[in-house]
Amino acid sequence: MAREHVWDLVVVGGGTAGLVGARTAAALGARVLMAERDRPGGDCLWTGCVPSKALLAAAARAAEARTAGELGVTVTGVTVDLAAVMRHVRGAIAAIEPEDSPAALEAAGVTVRRGTARLTGPATLDLDGRPVAFRAALLATGASPALPPVPGLREAAPLTSETVWDLDVLPRRLVVLGGGGIGCELGQAFARLGAAVTLVEALPRVLPGEDPDASALVAAALRRDGVDVRTGTRVTAVSGEPGGAGEVTVEGPGGAATVAFDRLLVAVGRRPDTAALDPAAAGVALDDDGYVRVDDALRTTNPRVWAAGDLTAVSRWTHTAGVHGATAAANAVLGLRRTVDRRAVPRVTFTDPEVAAVGAPTWAGDGAPAPRTVTRRAERVDRAVAEGRTDGFARLALGPRSRVEGATVVGPRAGEALAELTLAVRKGLRTSDLAGTTHPYPTHGDGPWNAALDDVRSRLARARPATAAWVRLRRLAGAPGGQRSAR
Numbered sequence: 001m002a003r004e005h006v007w008d009l010v011v012v013g014g015g016t017a018g019l020v021g022a023r024t025a026a027a028l029g030a031r032v033l034m035a036e037r038d039r040p041g042g043d044c045l046w047t048g049c050v051p052s053k054a055l056l057a058a059a060a061r062a063a064e065a066r067t068a069g070e071l072g073v074t075v076t077g078v079t080v081d082l083a084a085v086m087r088h089v090r091g092a093i094a095a096i097e098p099e100d101s102p103a104a105l106e107a108a109g110v111t112v113r114r115g116t117a118r119l120t121g122p123a124t125l126d127l128d129g130r131p132v133a134f135r136a137a138l139l140a141t142g143a144s145p146a147l148p149p150v151p152g153l154r155e156a157a158p159l160t161s162e163t164v165w166d167l168d169v170l171p172r173r174l175v176v177l178g179g180g181g182i183g184c185e186l187g188q189a190f191a192r193l194g195a196a197v198t199l200v201e202a203l204p205r206v207l208p209g210e211d212p213d214a215s216a217l218v219a220a221a222l223r224r225d226g227v228d229v230r231t232g233t234r235v236t237a238v239s240g241e242p243g244g245a246g247e248v249t250v251e252g253p254g255g256a257a258t259v260a261f262d263r264l265l266v267a268v269g270r271r272p273d274t275a276a277l278d279p280a281a282a283g284v285a286l287d288d289d290g291y292v293r294v295d296d297a298l299r300t301t302n303p304r305v306w307a308a309g310d311l312t313a314v315s316r317w318t319h320t321a322g323v324h325g326a327t328a329a330a331n332a333v334l335g336l337r338r339t340v341d342r343r344a345v346p347r348v349t350f351t352d353p354e355v356a357a358v359g360a361p362t363w364a365g366d367g368a369p370a371p372r373t374v375t376r377r378a379e380r381v382d383r384a385v386a387e388g389r390t391d392g393f394a395r396l397a398l399g400p401r402s403r404v405e406g407a408t409v410v411g412p413r414a415g416e417a418l419a420e421l422t423l424a425v426r427k428g429l430r431t432s433d434l435a436g437t438t439h440p441y442p443t444h445g446d447g448p449w450n451a452a453l454d455d456v457r458s459r460l461a462r463a464r465p466a467t468a469a470w471v472r473l474r475r476l477a478g479a480p481g482g483q484r485s486a487r
Ligand SMILES: Cc1cc2nc3c(=O)[nH]c(=O)nc-3n(C[C@H](O)[C@H](O)[C@H](O)COP(=O)(O)OP(=O)(O)OC[C@H]3O[C@@H](n4cnc5c(N)ncnc54)[C@H](O)[C@@H]3O)c2cc1C
Pocket: 012, 013, 014, 015, 016, 017, 018, 035, 036, 037, 038, 039, 040, 041, 042, 043, 044, 045, 047, 048, 049, 050, 052, 115, 116, 117, 118, 140, 141, 142, 143, 161, 182, 273, 276, 277, 308, 309, 310, 311, 315, 316, 317, 318, 319, 320, 321, 350
């Protein structure tokens, strides 16, 4: 086999994990080849975070215009042109794309080749018929939307997060399967843009991986936006024209029913993308769910091969894909064993209200004992009151000595409050550390800060007899009330 040379690192997949991994290795001086079957940027840029946040922004404008009357400003005649909304979505992608382009990668020292990679041995792969040899490889092929085995579903050719961006006409009736991150974000967006949305979630609540109080607030918000939220409901059959109108048969708490749709969107999770990769050929083992098995340093069962991003069971977001890609690449080319943090991992669902969480659960679940928590409701956060947005809360899960072990924040811009809480969890900070840090007033970040203050105050209240005795003693001794003056 004619080989050009042995690459220090071959990166398979040009999504966030691959992009960050390739750039990191090139910056460290490695000779890096990136193989991407389509176009660099991956799910986040083309079909995930960027288009969904752009769509949500348009939907939020429509919702704000319609509800501005609550604050005394009446907006009439709100109309939505989905083709124009999608132009905004594509514009956002186009503005960000140059960062991830082959030209930008080549400028950073990464050689980019278009092609589908297939592992052929412990240190070799095939790239559309061309053999490639590597000292180390980083697998970063991501994941694809899952389709549950419901009779008629595959034949109905439903929309997924990969195809929904091609819509230019708003479906009048949209059924969304799945009430996780994608189902709630896109369900709310399309409802706000004017579609009659039915959201079907198999489990008893939407966002089942979040604090139940967060799920309740998001379900209420979806209903306010007109979404017919059906939880504890399974789809048992789908019929209709491929890619067009039809109906789903559902079974829920109220028994069996049918729901008609003009378009059906499936968002019931994602499956790791290993089909074309042939991991077994390189001795790379998969777990029972098909994810590439990695240790804490992101090394696979082949010591020359690392993996990062949605392809592994330890990453579900762009931010983890990026951090893991960088860590794996540095480990691969420098021979390090840096491990990834699985504790202080933040996540945000960009519904309105947003749901932001990090670290240990703030609720009791699946037999786990209830953590000690402190909660500040948005009704007692001045900025939330001033904006008429009191559908939220900040809740901290506290460990020994009031260390912040986890947090859930629900409300407008909740995600922005999360950086501080992520640092708190990572560094084992206490509520007194947060409370003792001056926060600008009035911000939505006051929610978590006030929760921390509430905890500190409640502990101070327990010390009141001692502090009161000390104040009394000072009074009796005639001590001055304030501190010593500066002069
Ligand atoms: C609708 C939606 C909204 C989302 N919103 C957010 C959000 O707001 N915040 C957030 O953090 N996360 C969000 N995510 C998740 C986020 O997009 C993913 O976690 C992230 O993009 C995963 O990156 P990755 O590099 O692991 O994989 P991907 O981005 O999927 O990249 C994999 C790449 O590998 C290529 N590839 C696959 N197989 C081969 C092969 N054999 N040879 C060569 N190339 C191959 C693919 O073409 C692709 O470019 C969202 C996802 C969706 C679907």
